[in-house]
Amino acid sequence: MKKTESFFDLVFQVVRQIPEGRVTSYGAIASCLGSPQSSRMVGWAMNASHTAFPPVPAHWVLNRNGLLTGKMHFSSPDAMQDLLEKEGIEVKNDAVIRFKELFWDPQKELSLE
Template sequence: MAKQYSFFEDVYEVVKLIPKGRATSYGLIANYLGTKLSARMVGWAMNAAHGLPDVPAHRVVNREGLLTGKVHFGSPSRMQELLEAEGLTVVEDKIQHFKEIVWDPMKELEN
């Protein structure tokens, strides 16, 4: 029997490729996966990823660099702590200089 397609698994495979010290948005992942209007589904996948130690969900934020998923990290400051440990600066729940550090899989993974 063939393995059933899983959008969440596809999202996780992309998230695993985000380098330390970089971040991306729900929408950029959705666009890369060919589902440009599915940013919300990427968010759902990230909410479900917190038991997966090999998926760096803290590197996925909204299009403005806001830590919108921070409530899913156990403590209110954990997502920020993880990002800062990788060299990013977070002020008032927003990654500073997000446009300079953003990782766009469409550009970074192009062949």
């Protein structure tokens, strides 16, 4: 298990491009990769994020509802929310406040980059 991380690597790189204090969704990343339907692969890639290095800021990646779906996969279920709050992002009921305002579209932002 070393190569074959092509898809994972794509997701990891995109996530690492997320500006601090911003968030994005799995669907956005999937779309950026060219497969808006492969949102599952994005989540799957995040599952492997703990094996990637440097560590991927998965706490910025949420589902389309802005919910901290993957918080349970962190070191601690509350770590994700805590990190977001430290970034100045308000989190209530496992959901990011002003999600659409903090939303960072990789396809759009990276395209303009």
